[in-house]
Amino acid sequence: MSTSRNILRTLQDLITLGQKSDKFNRIFEGIRVVSSRKPGHIQCELDIEERHLNRNDTLHGGMISSLTDSVSTLALETIERKPLKSASIELSVSFLKAAKKGETILIDAETVKLGRTLAFLSVEFRNKQNNELLATGKHTKYVS
16 A cells, blocks of 8 residues: 555544544544645645535635644644644634535645744645635644
8 A cells, every 4th residue: 555545544533533522623524635745745625514514605714724623633633743742833724715505615735844843834725616815824833
């Protein structure tokens, strides 16, 4: 089995473990790992369901923010020199366009730079059907 396939299986196992948790990692419920084209990268997809919506019937911004945190951390997990521990120190999201129930979003997360004590991560959210950019996120983590 190729290294890439092993990484994908490990990432999907981490997501499945989170889905079964009573903790916040249940946010992974419904997320599917699509690819990891290189160390430090992961692409996932999520079908937007009723439970993901805000009062305007669009994907809740808090969900996008949480996915920025969680999926970018998974991208960091694909690096050979991955940190033993990490903690978020900064997270920002730019919301560009709304997603609606029934749509599928692609979540593309990448480790931009891994330094001695900081990791810089980025995330793009796109509509799978038309490739429109929905949101971008930046995530900085302390690593040790």
